[in-house]
Amino acid sequence: MSFTLNPYFIFDGNSREAIHFYEKVLGGQVMGIMTFGEMPADPNQPLPEEMKDRVMHAHLKVGATDLMFSDTYPGMPHQQGDWIxxxxxxxxxxxxxxxxxxxxxxxxxxxxxxxxxxxxxxxxxxxxxxxxxxxxxxxxxxxx
Known part of the structure; x- marks a missing residue:
């Protein structure tokens, strides 16, 4: 088998803040941030306005480690610190x-x-x- 593993952090609308916090604290480099609004539109599942600025996927490189981030949908159950x-x-x-x-x-x-x-x-x-x-x-x- 050949694969890699990495932590994937899930936040409730504050991924961007967390990414930049860990970037500073851990000396990381942001490799990319994509919002839900940047994804191709799907007319069968329209995106609520409040989702458009939330982070769909982000990548922070810390040394040789990849940290990934995403936000939940508004109203989705979320316990801070438990969604890794x-x-x-x-x-x-x-x-x-x-x-x-x-x-x-x-x-x-x-x-x-x-x-x-x-x-x-x-x-x-x-x-x-x-x-x-x-x-x-x-x-x-x-x-x-």
Missing amino acids: QIAIHPTEEAEAREIFAALEDGGEVVMPLTKMDWSPCYGIVKDKFGVTFQVNVAAEQPQS
Whole structure:
């Protein structure tokens, strides 16, 4: 198996503040911040106005470690400090499906594995111990 793991922090509308706090405190470098409003519009699921400025995904590099961040949807249950997930990045879809199925056994699928704009295979699963994992296969990078 070949994959990487990283912490994924979930905040309730204050991801941007946390990112810049950790950037300063840990001497990190912000690699990117994308808001929900920057995602392609889906007419079947219109985005509420209050979601547009929330962070959909952010990446902070601290030394050799990748920290990822996101905000919840407004009104979604959230206990400050308790929403840290582990992101797993397998290189192959078959490996992602195998890991996801193993974590799902006795656990709960939060979001089934599916194709997303940034990944051919992405899903979220909570294992039988209550730990939430995001499984994400990176999209193929175009050859230059």
